[in-house]
Amino acid sequence: MSAVEEVTSEAPAVEAVPKRAMTLGYGTSLVVLGLLIIAPMFLKNFFVFQMTMLLIYALAVLALNILTGGSGQFSLGQSAFYAVGAYTSAILMEHMGVNYALTLPIAGIICFGFGFLFGQPALRLSGIYLALATFALAVAMPQLLKLGFFEHWTGGVQGLVVTKPDAPFGLPISQDRWLYYFTLVIAIGIYIASVNLLRSRSGRAFMAIRDNEIAASAMGVDVALYKTLAFGVSAGITGVAGGLGAIAVQFVAPDGYTITLAISLFLGMVVGGVGWLPGSIVGSAFIIFVPNIAEHISKGLSGAVFGVLLFLVIFLVPHGARQVAIVAQQLIGKLKK
Amino acid sequence: MTAMLNVKDLRAYYGQVQALHGLSFSLNEGSLTTLLGANGAGKTTTLRAICNMVRSTGAIEFEGKPLSGQSTENVVRLGIAHVPQGRGTFTTMTVEENLQLGAITRNDKKGVVADIERMYEHFPVLKERHTQQAGTLSGGEQQMLAVARALMLRPRLMLLDEPSFGLAPLIVRELFNILGKINREDKVTILVVEQNAQLALELADKAYVIETGRIVMSGSAAEIANNEDVRKSYLGY
Numbered sequence: 001m002s003a004v005e006e007v008t009s010e011a012p013a014v015e016a017v018p019k020r021a022m023t024l025g026y027g028t029s030l031v032v033l034g035l036l037i038i039a040p041m042f043l044k045n046f047f048v049f050q051m052t053m054l055l056i057y058a059l060a061v062l063a064l065n066i067l068t069g070g071s072g073q074f075s076l077g078q079s080a081f082y083a084v085g086a087y088t089s090a091i092l093m094e095h096m097g098v099n100y101a102l103t104l105p106i107a108g109i110i111c112f113g114f115g116f117l118f119g120q121p122a123l124r125l126s127g128i129y130l131a132l133a134t135f136a137l138a139v140a141m142p143q144l145l146k147l148g149f150f151e152h153w154t155g156g157v158q159g160l161v162v163t164k165p166d167a168p169f170g171l172p173i174s175q176d177r178w179l180y181y182f183t184l185v186i187a188i189g190i191y192i193a194s195v196n197l198l199r200s201r202s203g204r205a206f207m208a209i210r211d212n213e214i215a216a217s218a219m220g221v222d223v224a225l226y227k228t229l230a231f232g233v234s235a236g237i238t239g240v241a242g243g244l245g246a247i248a249v250q251f252v253a254p255d256g257y258t259i260t261l262a263i264s265l266f267l268g269m270v271v272g273g274v275g276w277l278p279g280s281i282v283g284s285a286f287i288i289f290v291p292n293i294a295e296h297i298s299k300g301l302s303g304a305v306f307g308v309l310l311f312l313v314i315f316l317v318p319h320g321a322r323q324v325a326i327v328a329q330q331l332i333g334k335l336k337k
Numbered sequence: 338m339t340a341m342l343n344v345k346d347l348r349a350y351y352g353q354v355q356a357l358h359g360l361s362f363s364l365n366e367g368s369l370t371t372l373l374g375a376n377g378a379g380k381t382t383t384l385r386a387i388c389n390m391v392r393s394t395g396a397i398e399f400e401g402k403p404l405s406g407q408s409t410e411n412v413v414r415l416g417i418a419h420v421p422q423g424r425g426t427f428t429t430m431t432v433e434e435n436l437q438l439g440a441i442t443r444n445d446k447k448g449v450v451a452d453i454e455r456m457y458e459h460f461p462v463l464k465e466r467h468t469q470q471a472g473t474l475s476g477g478e479q480q481m482l483a484v485a486r487a488l489m490l491r492p493r494l495m496l497l498d499e500p501s502f503g504l505a506p507l508i509v510r511e512l513f514n515i516l517g518k519i520n521r522e523d524k525v526t527i528l529v530v531e532q533n534a535q536l537a538l539e540l541a542d543k544a545y546v547i548e549t550g551r552i553v554m555s556g557s558a559a560e561i562a563n564n565e566d567v568r569k570s571y572l573g574y
Contacts, residue, residue: 201441208427208438215425215483218388220413220442220490 024278024325032278033188040180048176049248050288055180055187056244058284061268062194062277063237069275070198071230072210074127077118077134078265080141081111081235083257085242087145090160090252091153100165100247104186107243108236115235119228138262142254159253162246183244190237194277197233206230271313273322282321286313341366341526342387342494347395349379349386349550356382357393358550364494364543369520369527371541371558373534373571379550380530381422384496388412388419399494414442418492422499424483428472432463435471435482439489449489456485459515477508484512488519495519497529501536509533513540534571538562546571 024032036055040048064078088110089103098106118137125133145154154160167178197203205226208216217223246252264287271286272279294305317323340363349357357379364370374380386393388409397404404412413419418439427435436456440449457464460481466474471482480500487495497516501509517540520527531537538544544561546554554561561567 204430204434204438205441207430208441211427211429212425214390214421215427216438217390217409218413218419218421218425219438219486220410221438222408222410 029278032281036184040177045174045176048174048180052176052180052183052248053245054281054284054288055183056241056248057265057268057288058281059187059190059241059244060238060265061272061283061287062191062280063234063241064265064269065272065275065277065280066194066198066206066237067230067234068269069277070203070210071206071227073122073227073230074131075134075231075234076131076259076262076266077137077141078234078238079257079259079262080134080137081115081238082242082245082261082265083141083145083252083254084114084235085111085239086246086252086257087154087160087242088239089243090162090246093162093247094160095153101182104240104243108240111239111242112232112236114239116228116232118235119231122231123224123227135259135262138259142258145254145257154254157254159251159256162250162252164250165247179248183248186240186244190240191277194237198277202226202229267310271310271320273320273325276320276322276325278325279321340364341368341400342528343396343398344383344387345396347383347386347393347397349382349391349393351382351391356391356550357386359395360547360550360552362545362552362555364526364528366526367520367524368543369517369529369541370543370545371537372528372530372545372547373532373537373561373567374530374547375532375570377549378547380547381498382550383547384419384498384528384530387496388417410442413490416490416493418487418490418495420483420487420495420497420500422502424476424479426471426474426479426482428470430471431468432471432474432482433467435486436463436489439486442490452489452491456488459488459519460485477504477512480504480508480512481515484516484519488523488525492525494526494528497527499530499532501531501533509536513537516540534567 036051040051043051060078060082063081064075067073067075085107088107089100092098092103092106093100122130122133144150146157148156150156164175165179166175167173171178198206205216205221208219208221209223209226213223249256268280268283268287270283272281272283290309291302291306294309295302297305313320342364344363345361347357347360348355360379360383372380372383382391385391387397387404389404389407389412390409393405395405399412399415399417402415404415407415427438430438433453436453437449440452443449457467462478463482463485466478471479474482484497484500500512500516504512513536516527516529519525529537529541538558538561541558544556544558545552546561546567554564554567556564
């Protein structure tokens, strides 16, 4: 016994990433929040719109992060949930005259149900097979939206035009700025809720399933329930993002929600760092701005340039923004000493 | 002594392949029983069938309640902890988070905190490493963590699947000593599946030997240890 103890206590103690590290430190969070609040005041409307989209895609990436980073399930079908959310908001606003803010929780709930149901058959699949099944969902969705049967509601191939809301209470700010702050409040709310979810008992159950499914069920975790729950939560948040996207872009059409969107979101998650929620906004920035940068470098070969940039990121920082954050933290720690 | 677990005519299947061919055995409350057998004999399958992780037929009763048709998590909730083969460590979580997960079915927060402290007394090395990522522990430490995590359920019965696998002999002995202590002091009934027959027979009071999905021998651990055939095939002398 004593001999064993001696041997083990000599080994260097490797500290795990503590739970706190799933989020940002208090100070860093405030700085980021401050920037997000102040920046739009000095930007032109078009850039404010882009920042709104940044937040919206960040939400969608965060949703995927909960599913993949949290419960270990892959999805290439997030664009389908995003589309359902977008169409729910658009149809409620344009056909039924529902207030734009009220359409979001409805979109969230409908997508939660949709995701939860989709999670049932997905229970039998894992890893690459689940990726393929969700891929099929993403491929099918734009065509389903074009069906003549739904055309009265969805507008078919033409899609639907959505009216942009004005700032309420006669606030003297532009529509774009108002929508940005509206989105920011929702994004912060969902971010905080997600962090708390992953720290809760359910979050622990998600992560147990991700790490070792058999052991998780041997601990009494209801694997089927938590896996479908993860799908539901992820789809619900994606649906809210989709609804916000419809309002911001002022337009929904089937071809806006193809598999390309799903792959972009997946990319965003990897670049941001799988399982690291604050990385979602970095990943979102990558999928929004890097294609633009690539186009500046070469118009004809923008896809190839994007590919090279992506390759560089994956090669240099395979764990994404999370890795950069950890290195930066260590550097700061050294400087302080 | 009453039988705590009663298994009758257990047959288990992996797809078309039948792995168990009518196994019957029982465990007495408070006992420490070992199930011996070579590779592929059906030891792991037996444990999995008790927890309903594989398709099986036959009757399994735990404290008089039938287990067939119950989901794995419900079986666990009845007080049966399963330490799976290969330890089943939640590698990216810390040692302490692993222990908390063992108690995920419990609602008494104070009791859980107290039990974690108790586990640290049983396994001091886990206390030393409680903030460490569990995947970075050595094999022996991970096995101790797996046992400690299973105990966090406050089980009445603990099923252990080859706890000695891949561990240094010294560590195995330490682990088995702790298992004996848990069995005596905490009154946890234990069923341990082993290939390391010698140690298992030293520790256990009762033993079963299985071959190709059937029980071929049963008796007190001492009887089995002295049996000519067992000595030749499993103990090697």
